[in-house]
Amino acid sequence: MDEKRLLEVKDLKVHFFTDDGVVKAVDGVSFHVDKGETLAVVGESGSGKSVTSLAIMRLIPTPPGRIVGGEVLFRGKDGQVRDLTKLSEAEMRRIRGNDIAMIFQEPMTSLNPVYTVGDQIAEAIMLHQGKSRKEAMELAAHMLELVGIPEPKKRLGNYPHQMSGGMRQRVMIAMALSCNPSLLIADEPTTALDVTIQAQILELMKKLQEEIGMSILFITHNLGVVAEMADRVVVMYAGRAVEQADVVPLFKDPLHPYTRGLLHSVPRLDLAAEHKERLEAIPGNVPNPLYLPSGCAFHPRCKHYVEGLCDREVPPLEDTGDGRQVRCVRWREIREVRA
């Protein structure tokens, strides 16, 4: 693995074996995260973006889910590269929290309501760094200060329900960063928050990344947040990556029809008023993961769909030559037509 690579996911497949059939939640996803960069994984419900992040942490509920294929190569703090899918549960526990930390969408349910905030942060520190309780508590207070919680010493004794949603998410971030992880997986960390609080949390994450230098794998459905946070973007649809590019070219010149549709269907505050008469919606519904359309899963909703071409085989993820990847057989034609 390249020296600057921190994480490399290769052809990851996660399937869920349910009573009604096999759900291919993630079906051959590849991407990488470099040191210090922020990779955003964008997708709607059922796209497999959250399952991907859980698979990296080996937190897929088994049964019904299972990682059925692929590799997750990760460079640990010790410089050694390991395939996370092959590690034992004990080895994986050492990685979790210590090398890779995770924050979730719902800060209410991801904190234990019966322990104080201080206890929960200190526990993580004691577990991974072998510090005494007193040292751990001091570090916890320091972490709370770092994430911008006023009166951190006093707040250590608070229970989660005594805090607001934004505060709880700050606590989650403090807890995640307390062991100095090299990768932070943020699974829709601001979705449950109000816009003004979301702005605070995003600012905080950017500031902390600058200070600490960790990489962030940012899972979200909000394109505005992506534009603000990401260096590179992976767009997922129905369990597969459909496009991968640096953030600016992706927003300027989306290649995949789904990416394009998504960008156009989002209401925007920054456009001039005359563009705001009507939203360009993507027709149809998000497909049921149990019954995915044949060929390109997006073809029933795609305006560039050609019968016999798009609905036969799953298109390959093609390199476009300028460091981007796209999974569409017609991307060249579509690009030309637009140009």
Add this chain to the structure above:
Amino acid sequence: MNGNHTLLEIRDLKKHFPIRGGVLSRVVASVKAVDGVSFAIRRGEVLGLVGESGSGKTTVGRTLLRLIEPTGGRILFDGQDITELPKNALRPFRRRMQIIFQDPFSSLNPRMTVGDIIAEPLIIHGIGKTPQERTERVAELLKLVGLSPDHMRRYPHEFSGGQRQRIGIARALAVAPDFIVADEPVSALDVSIQAQVVNLLQDLKEELGLTLLFIAHDLAVVEYISDRVAVMYLGKVMELAPARELYRNPKHPYTEALLSAVPIPDPTVKRERIVLEGDIPSPINPPSGCVFRTRCRYALPECAQVVPELKEVAPGHYKACIRDDIL
């Protein structure tokens, strides 16, 4: 505002939820969810109501439909005061005012078929005498919201979020209402589906001449559908203006901060962002004077003393702020 064209008006609407405590469960405090809200909606108009969680926007919507009993103030529908109408007298108004909910999963009874769900309002109000007539009407409504009449025999769990939201809209339209409260109708939906539902509501509004109160926390969505927008904070209206005007030229510091906090889906746009400090105060014990002053970067000592009135600062543009020298 011209009284002839006003369909719905609320005056100084208040809803305080009591908090009981102690052995005798006495009222020890109250949550001032809505604390003196006034506005009027003209016939055929879409009023957007924007606010963060805890601003009381949902309570306003439910209170003006009398799903929650108001603590104070008046609700006038088509010129008639319905604030204290008893249940029976309210029934004809129920036919004229409807609601669409946020959560497409909890707003449909999972044990009823789609046909039964949409036919229920017809039965309640005696529209369509025979089952055949009702079935025809249900089929018509399903087509109207972009679903197929074949969907009638299915159960809600067989549909995706966007389709369920369409079913909820069909139920609300069944009684042919004049006025609909759309309570965050798209915020639980996927991005690509949100646009579909917003467009559907826009089409229906044109086609059926509906009047809408569109409640949302997403400022961008509201702009597309609303004629005028009201911004709420902690139970009070901060600013009310025609949509274009409000977005281009916000006059209230809160609106300004709110607009700047929305991330723009374009990595090349760099804006100055006003990050509001701290959290929304508790509505049990809101700040004195202007409720926004604790987070306002323009706040003066006077802001703690006076509760600012919602006053007209430009034609049709109202704001509740004592500082006229800013923005």
Add this chain to the structure above:
Amino acid sequence: MAQATSLRTNPVLQRFRKHRLAVWGGRILLVLYLMAAFAGFFSPYDPNYYELYPPKGNHPPTRIHFVDPETKRLSRPFVYATKRSIDPVSLQPRYEEDPSQGKFYVRFFVRTPEHPYTVFKVFRSDLRLFGVDPPGRIFLMGTDNFGRDLFSRIVYGGQVSLTIGILSALVSFALGLLLGGIAGYFSGRPFHLSLPPSRWRGLGLVLGPLSFLLWLGLAAAALFLALSFARLSPGKDPFSLGIDALVVLLGALAAGAILYRLFREPIRLDPDDLIMRTVEIIAAIPSLFLLISLRAVFPTDVDPLLTFYLVVGLLGFIGWGGLARVVRGIVLSVREMDYVQAARALGASDGRIIARHVLPATASYVIVSLSLTIPGFILGESGLSFLGLGVTEPYTSWGLLLQAAQQGGFASFTDRPWVLWPGFFIFLSVLSWNFLGDGLRDALDPRRRT
């Protein structure tokens, strides 16, 4: 996600079918209940019929022959008559086959005009599924100490044992649903028990004064009680005088409080509080003790079966608390669902909302809970009969049969193991109900739904 599911492929039914134990439980219960319902048809003998001579007490199960011992060929099933002798050591009766009387073929759909029976106490009949011609006898599961056919008694005993559970469960469930539903749905909507005079308008013009009369009566009663106490207490010493004064003061205070409240604001009562406090009180009643006392209270000349049904019915009457509490919880949460709000916004009446939206939400819980409660009552019946509090002769039940089996001590089980058959039936039915309940829970549990 609009894949069609019609009634044919009802997901609940499909999930239930996947639970094979539950399906078998259901089938076994169906057979058991059919046997109990048509007990006369399925039993070869009247449950109370026995012969004085020759006695057949403690007869082992009759052996049914399929092979003719003379020709060594398969034959129609037949039995031999038996000869009774007394074991000289244990003094227990012994029965030996007596081929000299000839073969008695097992016949199906026989008529026994000398022993008619009734179905559901209405239709008279004498058709039985199987039997042999006298003097041959067919005792599938042996006889009891009087010589009554145990199989026939088990079939009849099922009538009591299997229905008692359903009866009391239905009583308690009807009450639990009704009261739990009211408590949940009307929680936070207290009704008025009085109106202050300022609000005597409309209907209040009648109800107001009426309620006043009631409360004034209560106030007067409090005063009267206090005064009577003072008048009746004989003591003249300062201590008892002090007590008297205190009681009168308390009475006056109570009356005063009522009057003060009465005129100032309406006295209101939340049905939720009322019902849930009642549940708590009922839960504190020791039910076995109550049952024994109730049993003792009923006169002995009343039909003992009727008494038993009444007593267990009463058990159901006090057993609704747990269910009411759960139903209240479900209703409280459903009440806040958006689809209930939608119905309210459409102008639906409370009755319609309860019937269409609220009660159906409790259905899956109620069905499951019902199928898991009934086996408890079946076990309860056998326990009560064992204690002698249940069904008494000449009626029979599985519990009573089991109690009869243990008369004779340990020897009865070793010498006459067939007397344990009723226990097997209790075991089978309880297990089947539990499996059925388990399967229903898995099939109906919304948490499993995707």
